Amino acid sequence: AQSVTQLGSHVSVSEGALVLLRCNYSSSVPPYLFWYVQYPNQGLQLLLKYTSAATLVKGINGFEAEFKKSETSFHLTKPSAHMSDAAEYFCAVVEGGSEKLVFGKGTKLTVNP
């Protein structure tokens, strides 16, 4: 079965600093990969997705992620953190054959002034 590992349940950065949230997946076939964001007291919103087109995927709010097959990674980055980026971020993969999303456990991002 597919699985997703998010390294670091909590990440803290200063405003203006680089944001790097890590995600590794297990898959024997090319996956579809997603990053979702959950702002406090809200549902999940799609940030970006990889569907086997370009390996560098740009999403909303200045975020991007790079698919690296050799490293089975799909890390999320943003060059300069903003206070409004404080949220919980989930990496997810579509399980081959069933089209079910499998989520990582989430990374809570704190942005310090």
Add this chain to the structure above:
Amino acid sequence: DADVTQTPRNRITKTGKRIMLECSQTKGHDRMYWYRQDPGLGLRLIYYSFDVKDINKGEISDGYSVSRQAQAKFSLSLESAIPNQTALYFCATSDSRRTGQETQYFGPGTRLLVL
């Protein structure tokens, strides 16, 4: 208006009570899903439905049942609620007939507390 709505948004109930959480969508999607979110565990799939007559168990279906009353409505029931079902519940939808079919769209969530 939101595309995926969930009612109620918050609910407190007692152990042993039957409770239903409802999800409606105006996106015209054929697939619907129920997840629960627990701190530190991410989202886990409870049930999913690929159309009105196709309902499937997810990772953690024990203690839950569902009903797909129409393409736009998917309800989750806890027949006899227990405290470890206290969680945040999300409904999601996707459309198998379009490009980007693998993308799921989430409702705002229902926060359930079982005492």
